């Protein structure tokens with residue numbers, strides 16, 4: 629089977645759901661953010677501060693080209709779909725599942741988070757701007773959309789399994 633890519637906004641639950649899905653399906657899971665942090669030996673925030681966003685985006689494209697394209701779950705960074713080159717790689721290499729959550733739910737989930745560099749400053753304003761910009765891109769790049777709003781992790785995992793006909 630082609631690899632499964634989870635996409636969506638920061639806080640959509642890609643990393644959390646991906647790990648649970650991997651356990652459920654007994655499949656290996658890679659998270660592009662975690663892989664980049666390991667490779668660079670820096671946190672995402674440090675990469676943004678020291679090398680800038682453009683460098684981080686180049687790391688994302690490189691890692692997409694290196695991760696397995698079969699029988700693997702790949703949880704992506706929230707901005708991976710912003711580059712046309714990345715959207716092409718996702719479409720060619722795997723099944724793309726967009727984890728949707730409402731803007732209000734995202735704001736609630738990330739209320740106390742300070743790790744995401746793009747949300748520094750007025751967090752609600754940053755979420756609002758990026759959310760509106762990106763929502764059509766996530767939709768356009770997706771093979772399947774799962775609404776996670778108000779749902780628990782195991783419920784979302786079961787919906788993904790059902791939509792992939794893997795049960």
Ligand SMILES: Nc1ncnc2c1ncn2[C@@H]1O[C@H](COP(=O)(O)OP(=O)(O)OP(=O)(O)O)[C@@H](O)[C@H]1O
Pocket residue numbers: 636637638639640641642643644645661704705706707737738744776779780781784
């Ligand atoms: N379905 C859910 N219900 C409630 N909380 C959730 C759900 N999914 C994730 N969360 C919580 O939201 C927060 C962000 O989740 P997570 O880190 O998995 O998001 P992400 O999509 O990987 O974000 P990023 O794009 O920044 O990597 C975590 O605290 C997680 O526990």
Ligand SMILES: O=C(O)C1=C[C@@H](O)[C@@H](O)[C@H](O)C1
Pocket residue numbers: 637638661672704705706707708743744745746
């Ligand atoms: O939405 C984004 O652009 C980001 C999401 C995170 O997963 C990280 O990749 C980083 O914080 C940038």
Ligand SMILES: [Mg+2]
Pocket residue numbers: 642643644659661703704705
């Ligand atoms: Mg994540």
